Amino acid sequence: MLDINLIREKPEWVKAQTAKRNTTAPVDEILADDGRRREIILEVEELRRQRNESSKQIGAWMGSLKKLEADLKRAEAGQYVGQELAALQTQLNAMQFNVDEAKADTGRIGDRIAELDEELRQVEARLRDNMLWVPNIVQDSVPVGPDESANVFHPPQGAPKPVFDFEPKAHWDLGPALDIIDFERGVKLSGSRFYILKGMGARLQRAVIQFMLNYHLEHHGYTEIQPPYMVRSAIFEGAGQLPKFFDNIYRDAEEDFMWLGTAEIALTNLHRDEILAEEMLPLKYVSYTPCWRREKMSAGKDVRGIKRGHEFHKVEMYQFTHPDKSLAAHEEMKQHALDICDALGFHYRLVDLATGDVGFAMSKTYDIEVWAAGCGEWLEVSSISNATDFQARRANVRYKPADGGKTRFPHTLNASGLALPRVMIALIENNQQADGSVVVPEVLRPYMGGVDVIR
RNA sequence: GGAAGGGUGGCCGAAUGGUAAGGCGCUCGUUUGCUAAACGGGUUGGGUGAAACAACCCAUGCAGGUUCAAUUCCUGUCCCUUCCGCCA
Numbered sequence: 001m002l003d004i005n006l007i008r009e010k011p012e013w014v015k016a017q018t019a020k021r022n023t024t025a026p027v028d029e030i031l032a033d034d035g036r037r038r039e040i041i042l043e044v045e046e047l048r049r050q051r052n053e054s055s056k057q058i059g060a061w062m063g064s065l066k067k068l069e070a071d072l073k074r075a076e077a078g079q080y081v082g083q084e085l086a087a088l089q090t091q092l093n094a095m096q097f098n099v100d101e102a103k104a105d106t107g108r109i110g111d112r113i114a115e116l117d118e119e120l121r122q123v124e125a126r127l128r129d130n131m132l133w134v135p136n137i138v139q140d141s142v143p144v145g146p147d148e149s150a151n152v153f154h155p156p157q158g159a160p161k162p163v164f165d166f167e168p169k170a171h172w173d174l175g176p177a178l179d180i181i182d183f184e185r186g187v188k189l190s191g192s193r194f195y196i197l198k199g200m201g202a203r204l205q206r207a208v209i210q211f212m213l214n215y216h217l218e219h220h221g222y223t224e225i226q227p228p229y230m231v232r233s234a235i236f237e238g239a240g241q242l243p244k245f246f247d248n249i250y251r252d253a254e255e256d257f258m259w260l261g262t263a264e265i266a267l268t269n270l271h272r273d274e275i276l277a278e279e280m281l282p283l284k285y286v287s288y289t290p291c292w293r294r295e296k297m298s299a300g301k302d303v304r305g306i307k308r309g310h311e312f313h314k315v316e317m318y319q320f321t322h323p324d325k326s327l328a329a330h331e332e333m334k335q336h337a338l339d340i341c342d343a344l345g346f347h348y349r350l351v352d353l354a355t356g357d358v359g360f361a362m363s364k365t366y367d368i369e370v371w372a373a374g375c376g377e378w379l380e381v382s383s384i385s386n387a388t389d390f391q392a393r394r395a396n397v398r399y400k401p402a403d404g405g406k407t408r409f410p411h412t413l414n415a416s417g418l419a420l421p422r423v424m425i426a427l428i429e430n431n432q433q434a435d436g437s438v439v440v441p442e443v444l445r446p447y448m449g450g451v452d453v454i455r
Numbered sequence: 456g457g458a459a460g461g462g463u464g465g466c467c468g469a470a471u472g473g474u475a476a477g478g479c480g481c482u483c484g485u486u487u488g489c490u491a492a493a494c495g496g497g498u499u500g501g502g503u504g505a506a507a508c509a510a511c512c513c514a515u516g517c518a519g520g521u522u523c524a525a526u527u528c529c530u531g532u533c534c535c536u537u538c539c540g541c542c543a
Contacts, residue, residue, distance in 0.1 A: 041503055045512040052474075052512090055524040059473035062523095099523085106523040232533095275500080398500095407500080 001394045002134050004034060017137045022146040022356040025134040033127040037120065044116045047109050054106045061099050068092045132243075136390040139327075139364040143354045150354035151367075158338075161347045162373045162430045169436070170374035171428045172305040175201065177436050178454055180428075181306065193295065193309045200454040201424075204440070205313070207447030208423055209288055212315045212340055216417060220336045222286035222317060227266035229289055230257040238272055238395035239265040240361045250292045250310075263287040263316035264414045268391050271320065275407055276399040282321040282329060286417065289314065306421045307379065313420040319413045320397065323389065326411035330386040333415040334366050337382040340418055343443050346370040346426055349378065363388045370422065374429030379422040384415035 007014050011027050018025040068091055075085045143152045162168075175181025180201025186194040197205055216222045233256055236242040236249065241261065250259040260266060267285050276283075291314050302308035317336060321329045334350075341348045351367040358365045362385040369378035389409035392398070398407040431439040437455035440448055 038503070041512080045503060048512055051523075056474065058523050062473075103523045110523070 001131055001390060002136070003389070003393070004030075004131070006137075007031065007134070008034060014134070014137070018135060020138060020144055020355040021135055021358065023135065026130040027134070030127060030130045030134070033123050033130070037123050037127060040116050040120045040123065044113055044120065047113050047116070051106055051109045051113065054102055054109070058099060058102050058106065061095060061102070065092070065095050065099060068095060135360045136363050136388060138355045138358055139386075142358060142364050143352055145354035145356050147356040148354065151357055152352040152354070154350040154352070156347055156349045156371070158341055158348045159345045161371060164373065164432075164434075166434045168373045168429060168432055170305065171372075171425045172375075174374065174428055174432055174436060174438065175306075178438065180204070180454060190310075192303065194311070195306055195309070197424075200448075200451065203448060203451075204427065204444070204454065205420055205424055207444045208344075208420060208427070209313065209315060210447045211343075211444055212417060213286060213288055215340060215343065216286040216315070216317060216336065219339070220284070220286075220317075222284045225263075225267065225270070225285045225287045227260075227263065227270070227287060227289065230259050231266060231269075232256050233258055235269045235272075236265060238391075239268040240391060240394055241265060244360070247296050248294045250294060259292040260289055261293050262291050262314065263289040264318060267316065267318035267414070268397075268412060269395050271397045272395045274397060276320070276397070276410065278322065278399050278402040281399060281410055282319050282325065285318045287316050287318070289316070305375065306425060307375075309421065315417045315420075317415045317417040320392070320410045321413065322399075323408065323411050326386050326388060326413060329411075329413055330364065330366075330384065333413055334368075334384045337368055337384055337415050337417050341368060341370060341381070343441075344423065344427065345441050346381075346430070348381075359385060361385075361387050361390050361394075363390070368418075370426045372422075372426045372429045374432065375425070379425060381418040381422045381426070382416040385413065387412045387414070 002014070007027060007030055011031055015025065015027050018027075068088060072085070072088050072092060075088055143150055145151070169177075171181070172183070176183065178201070180197065180199055182196040182198050186196045189196075213224060217224060230252070233242060233251070236245075236258055241249065245261070249261060251257065266289070267287060270285070271283070290311055292311050295308060295310060298308060317333055319329050319333065338348075338350075348368055348370040351369060353365040353367060365383055365385040367380050368382040368384070370381050371377075372379050388411050391412045392409040397410060397412075399410050400407055427441070428438050431441065433439065433453075435455070437453050440452050440454060445452055
């Protein structure tokens, strides 16, 4: 969610920024509702003030009234003469009248407040709803273009492109042949887009997970988090996944649980509704989780092999940073992901996503694609994004500046580090030998009990 | 799954319908050979407003309701604790 002040102060600029994403946002509606909202608040607060005052007065009168009643009772018991009794009765009547009048008046104020509150509720609901449709502002360094066709591809880097003196096979042939991927039994258990990793295949994936986690912990200074894999729907809202991606989320039919589509959802909300001390920043988390996605938007796409499943595994990096530090942190996280690619010996390329392709909540995104020699594709293994304060505002994560100023929103960044199925594809396809065996990269062997070749 | 109790500031904790005590911690000041102590002040978040300071409004887990007025009464809901049952 954007800062409403930005829209108030620079509506035309926000519209222009949104247009760069090849989309539109209801800026004018927001301005109108925001203005009306402030009018109502002004009036309703004045009315509340009046009601508070008047209620206080009634309270005081009620006290006097009780005292008068007590006096009257004693008088009736014969302790006062008739004249005094009458005077008391008059006083009491007057007081009662005052109270009744004030109650009626104040009641009318209450009715008016209720009316205005109702309108305020409507205006604010509409305002919030519209605000949710305004995407984050993209950074100036993001290449401008309507869609992914404008993405900027950098020259390949990393290890040289693997070359073979035989025809390299795709993982969907190599895997079953080595008996490390079993597509048929995966489908038997769970249907299409499911597979089984078996034997050295299972161990290889476990090795990669361990390796990546340890690398981020030991070399990049992250703290490991094992979050719940099923969370409440409010957590998805906080991460900006709802309502937009409702159809893509697996959820429990009876209880309010949803299964993570990425660890980012849990990590964004880790400090939900908290006020952090500035000294705590940056917070750097790394998390290994399964990820579940219905893949409704990609029905019929990438159905072959293990590239795109309903369930996959991923190591995810996440940072909460000081707003002034997020640009540097973004570059740093990109390097953290690249370090893994280098360690695993990948041939890869960096992609600067164009304004039309950068995710709704993000201000800038890099993709890393690794070359898979068998299927002959560049596979997206990581997406590295700076959400600036967009997600923090939505999840209500704030920090208190050390100088004691007003609370501010930190910036949040996320990066895959990396996505397992595509890493597995690249490892299997790029390291294959003529006999169909697969060489295990050096760095993974300690996690494989020393095994150097899967055959 | 059943039963009971509970959720109030950074922490503890009072307030049974009258407009959120008190203490601890933290912080500033005064006093003071130093420290300590004492005394005094300050000490949440959001909003409206605004040059700034005020001022005002909202917030007692959350959402509604009753009332002139709700921490207090009512309804729903979330969470925590204890006991019973079941269970890897």
